[in-house]
Amino acid sequence: MRLNAASIWLLILSYGATIAQGERTRDKMYEPIGGASCFRRLNGTHQTGCSSTYSGSVGVLHLINVEADLEFLLTSPPSPPYAPMIPPHLFTRNNLMRLKEAGPKNISVVLLINRTNQMKQFSHELNCPNQYSGLNSSSETCDASNPAKNWNPWGTGLLHEDFPFPIYYIADLDQVTKLEKCFQDFNNHNYETHALRSLCAVEVKSFMSAAVNTEVCMRRTNFINNLGGSKYCDPLEGRNVYATLYPRKPAVENNVEAVHTNEKFILVSCRLDTTTMFDGVGLGAMDSLMGFAVFTHVAYLLKQLLPPQSKDLHNVLFVTFNGESYDYIGSQRLVYDMEKLQFPTESTGTPPIAFDNIEFMLDIGTLDDISNIKLHALNGTTLAQQILERLNNYAKSPRYGFNLNIQSEMSAHLPPTSAQSFLRRDPNFNALILNARPTNKYYHSIYDDVDNVDFTYANTSKDFTQLTEVNDFKSLKPDSLQMKVRNVSSIVAMALYQTITGKEYTGTKVVNPLMADEFLYCFLQSADCPLFKAASYPGSQLTNLPPMRYISVLGGSQESSGYTYRLLGYLLSQLQPDIHRDNCTDLPLHYFAGFNNIGECRLTTQNYSHALSPAFLIDGYDWSSGMYSTWTESTWSQFSARIFLRPSNVHQVTTLSVGIVVLIISFCLVYIISSRSEVLFEDLPASNAALFG
Numbered sequence: 001m002r003l004n005a006a007s008i009w010l011l012i013l014s015y016g017a018t019i020a021q022g023e024r025t026r027d028k029m030y031e032p033i034g035g036a037s038c039f040r041r042l043n044g045t046h047q048t049g050c051s052s053t054y055s056g057s058v059g060v061l062h063l064i065n066v067e068a069d070l071e072f073l074l075t076s077p078p079s080p081p082y083a084p085m086i087p088p089h090l091f092t093r094n095n096l097m098r099l100k101e102a103g104p105k106n107i108s109v110v111l112l113i114n115r116t117n118q119m120k121q122f123s124h125e126l127n128c129p130n131q132y133s134g135l136n137s138s139s140e141t142c143d144a145s146n147p148a149k150n151w152n153p154w155g156t157g158l159l160h161e162d163f164p165f166p167i168y169y170i171a172d173l174d175q176v177t178k179l180e181k182c183f184q185d186f187n188n189h190n191y192e193t194h195a196l197r198s199l200c201a202v203e204v205k206s207f208m209s210a211a212v213n214t215e216v217c218m219r220r221t222n223f224i225n226n227l228g229g230s231k232y233c234d235p236l237e238g239r240n241v242y243a244t245l246y247p248r249k250p251a252v253e254n255n256v257e258a259v260h261t262n263e264k265f266i267l268v269s270c271r272l273d274t275t276t277m278f279d280g281v282g283l284g285a286m287d288s289l290m291g292f293a294v295f296t297h298v299a300y301l302l303k304q305l306l307p308p309q310s311k312d313l314h315n316v317l318f319v320t321f322n323g324e325s326y327d328y329i330g331s332q333r334l335v336y337d338m339e340k341l342q343f344p345t346e347s348t349g350t351p352p353i354a355f356d357n358i359e360f361m362l363d364i365g366t367l368d369d370i371s372n373i374k375l376h377a378l379n380g381t382t383l384a385q386q387i388l389e390r391l392n393n394y395a396k397s398p399r400y401g402f403n404l405n406i407q408s409e410m411s412a413h414l415p416p417t418s419a420q421s422f423l424r425r426d427p428n429f430n431a432l433i434l435n436a437r438p439t440n441k442y443y444h445s446i447y448d449d450v451d452n453v454d455f456t457y458a459n460t461s462k463d464f465t466q467l468t469e470v471n472d473f474k475s476l477k478p479d480s481l482q483m484k485v486r487n488v489s490s491i492v493a494m495a496l497y498q499t500i501t502g503k504e505y506t507g508t509k510v511v512n513p514l515m516a517d518e519f520l521y522c523f524l525q526s527a528d529c530p531l532f533k534a535a536s537y538p539g540s541q542l543t544n545l546p547p548m549r550y551i552s553v554l555g556g557s558q559e560s561s562g563y564t565y566r567l568l569g570y571l572l573s574q575l576q577p578d579i580h581r582d583n584c585t586d587l588p589l590h591y592f593a594g595f596n597n598i599g600e601c602r603l604t605t606q607n608y609s610h611a612l613s614p615a616f617l618i619d620g621y622d623w624s625s626g627m628y629s630t631w632t633e634s635t636w637s638q639f640s641a642r643i644f645l646r647p648s649n650v651h652q653v654t655t656l657s658v659g660i661v662v663l664i665i666s667f668c669l670v671y672i673i674s675s676r677s678e679v680l681f682e683d684l685p686a687s688n689a690a691l692f693g
Helices: 002-029 067-074 093-106 173-186 191-196 214-226 285-305 329-339 382-395 419-425 481-501 513-524 530-534 559-571 649-675 686-692
Strands: 057-063 082-086 110-113 167-170 199-205 233-235 237-244 265-271 315-321 358-364 373-377 407-410 431-436 589-592 600-603 607-612 632-634 640-646
Touching: 057 067, 057 173, 057 640, 067 082, 067 093, 082 093, 082 173, 082 199, 110 173, 167 173, 173 199, 173 640, 191 649, 214 233, 214 632, 237 329, 237 559, 265 285, 265 481, 285 315, 285 358, 285 481, 285 513, 285 559, 315 329, 315 559, 329 419, 329 607, 358 419, 358 481, 373 382, 382 407, 382 431, 382 481, 419 431, 481 513, 513 530, 530 559, 559 589, 559 607
Parallel strands: 057 082, 082 110, 110 167, 265 315, 265 358, 358 431, 373 407
Antiparallel strands: 057 199, 199 640, 233 632, 237 315, 237 607, 373 431, 589 600
């Protein structure tokens, strides 16, 4: 028994040593590469994005410095498949479609490397974003063939293509240098002998479970779930955030579905989300954050200028829509809920809001050139003309010195904003859109970042919650982004103030540009910022990364909605100085840290609404009808990339051949030993058997 125990321990130790040695060998063979992967999304008719093979896609590295370098990969390369490393200025539709046509036989991986010195533009959204889900799909709204009549002239549409290979983005320049060095050392010489020697290669794992389209994927998912298995895809899903300028009256008891017909709102809205081709990368600095910034400061200035309570004045409903990048998910859902008198939900204790409660909608769209803005409307109504006159009254007033001229366009040529969901339901709905002419060459891309909007954090540590005098901007340059946000926000808020009160605004208080400074820093550089801290519970630990604003799926990151919820709650709330912290626990009361981080109880009006397309709520929905957004996101297990030396084809064939020979010899030896066992292994005497038993 002692001999057997010793043998077992010896085997265990040998096995452990083998595993450890195997891990060390693997670490020497492979070197991980950090980055972000393209992933698969699906709608009612198509699949888009990328996927690796189930076990991972492997390709030989090949650096593309000029467009002619692609010819090597597309014309009978010697040792396929290859993995081209492409800088952004060569990551064009023409080049990517040529690689796609070459197929996985020649191209198995594409690496986008962060060498931006020659980059002039980088937008892979369509020329007409959301063209088939808005008011109409005709060229009147957006003409993709005419750059002067579309909303994204630089768009390549690659975001909506399906690729048979993974695309992996590598942002870290040290990692890029490592890849380039590996290519230079092992691959960039004697191309005719590629098949005869070891080459530097990359393996990317990003296998996507979903395929075909949303209808097929959801059917497979529901079938699997009924059997207790895993999912193939999830609907794009998030949360809209809304708040009212004034607290609303509670619903009538025993009649919570009754609409208060005398309750009137001005609906002010903007887009919360953004998107890119790659997972977890992309700030949407210009494409949606500028409009979100103006929206937030309009809300705060109105809250400061108007009395805290009013029975006679209109209320204002502020809404940030989530998922608008994918066929207006958030606004479509709000329209759907309002039609069914299910917004807000019964749990809020307030009556539902119907379309008759909305006087008009002011949708703050994409503000690429924040100092060159148009007011858009489907029809040239008296209301539209009145709002335009009020906007320009303050924009051109020498009292404020904004020196802006807001133009107008009353036609079907409408920007791709949330207002289109309301106009699609009713073309006569009073919807106005503030939008700038398109100048963003990085729309819906990883490079729509701090540099794209030329933002520099002032970091003054001053109280940004106080309004400032119009001439008080000593700490910021007059042409800074913060001042531009201040100017446009103040103009819009003043025009709404006049619309609500019926009186012209004659004061000198305007939006504090330092709040714009903090807002942009929070969303572009770090969530661990003074504004988010003030709007959070005292002592909250915040991340030093900016919040991602992609809509995601159920269970995915919804941090942007969470920060927006707290931010609107803080900026539109009323201080309750007589309520102690211990009693400030149940909504609508909310305890915030405040600017001084000493804590303060406030009466809030903010809440969430669901941003999930009605297509996923309707039984038997026709997925190809185009009525509602049908976007889903594939599930996946992991994203990873690593480089290694791939043996030559000759080496691999030789290794396989030797292995087969050894296998055959082994079988022969086992057969011979087994057939001669009686001769080779004589029976032991009983006494010896007992000794070793």
